[in-house]
Amino acid sequence: MQSGLDIIGDIGIINFHKYYNPIRKWLLAKKTLKGNRHLKTVVEKKGQISGELRTFKTKHLAGERRKTTTHKENNCLFYMDIEKTYFSPRLSNERKIISEEVLKLAKNNSKILVMFAGVAPYPIAIAKLLRKNKIKAKIYSNELNEKANKFAEKNVRLNKVKDYITFINGNAKNIKTKEKFDIILMQRPNAEDTFLKTALRLSKKGTTIFYHGFGTKEKVLSEIKKDAKNKVGKISIRKAGDIAPFKFRWQARFRVK
Numbered sequence: 001m002q003s004g005l006d007i008i009g010d011i012g013i014i015n016f017h018k019y020y021n022p023i024r025k026w027l028l029a030k031k032t033l034k035g036n037r038h039l040k041t042v043v044e045k046k047g048q049i050s051g052e053l054r055t056f057k058t059k060h061l062a063g064e065r066r067k068t069t070t071h072k073e074n075n076c077l078f079y080m081d082i083e084k085t086y087f088s089p090r091l092s093n094e095r096k097i098i099s100e101e102v103l104k105l106a107k108n109n110s111k112i113l114v115m116f117a118g119v120a121p122y123p124i125a126i127a128k129l130l131r132k133n134k135i136k137a138k139i140y141s142n143e144l145n146e147k148a149n150k151f152a153e154k155n156v157r158l159n160k161v162k163d164y165i166t167f168i169n170g171n172a173k174n175i176k177t178k179e180k181f182d183i184i185l186m187q188r189p190n191a192e193d194t195f196l197k198t199a200l201r202l203s204k205k206g207t208t209i210f211y212h213g214f215g216t217k218e219k220v221l222s223e224i225k226k227d228a229k230n231k232v233g234k235i236s237i238r239k240a241g242d243i244a245p246f247k248f249r250w251q252a253r254f255r256v257k
């Protein structure tokens with residue numbers, strides 16, 4: 001019976017198979033702590049990611065008793081409380097791929113909107129890449145979770161990209177700005193609403209949208225076609241990880257007509 005381990009910073013999060021009893025859980029936690037030198041804490045993931053803010057609860061099993069940590073990926077640092085905000089270390093490569101695609105599209109003065117930004121991994125990774133390539137674009141970061149927003153502000157300072165990022169926080173549906181964006185990232189939560197109406201309201205002709213959908217490829221393509229109607233061009237789509245057995249996250253990319 002396999003149990004899954006995710007590592008955020010120096011905290012190991014074990015998602016135990018349902019047949020584990022408390023003693024086996026504790027023994028595996030101790031072994032995990034001993035076997036991974038950089039880990040300081042091991043916790044159990046309790047229940048599934050849930051709610052609008054996509055968070056989950058944990059139970060301490062071994063090592064230091066804390067829930068805050070600093071995670072390093074793609075040359076960036078992200079400080080957070082693992083229970084108070086969504087963050088998946090499994091999406092590190094996805095963030096790298098999308099940041100590199102954004103780099104190819106961005107020019108000086110491009111306006112980039114990152115919806116559902118969490119602790120700001122996308123805005124920060126993109127800002128660092130743009131700076132390295134001497135492109136001065138403006139990145140707008142939007143997130144509903146107030147606690148995630150506090151971490152995001154700290155992370156922007158930690159990564160020294162304050163001059164690239166503006167926060168326009170709150171419900172994505174209510175984003176009020178006169179800007180029309182050149183690039184929009186929609187790494188959405190797995191929820192009913194596609195938020196495409198909002199993205200299209202903030203787009204102009206030629207805007208490139210990066211969209212995450214869940215389930216089957218056919219379902220994702222049909223929800224985009226339904227909500228974006230005839231306002232978008234050709235949709236390119238690829239698998240971007242699994243969310244459950246036989247259920248996948250899909251990355252779709254399309255331009256506004």
Ligand SMILES: C[S@@+](CC[C@H](N)C(=O)[O-])C[C@H]1O[C@@H](n2cnc3c(N)ncnc32)[C@H](O)[C@@H]1O
Binds near residue numbers: 086117119171189190
């Ligand atoms: C799948 S997570 C992505 C987080 C981040 N992009 C990342 O890669 O770590 C989705 C995020 O959307 C946020 N969210 C949910 N509903 C929202 C809404 N209506 N407006 C803005 N953000 C929302 C959640 O709090 C969560 O942080």
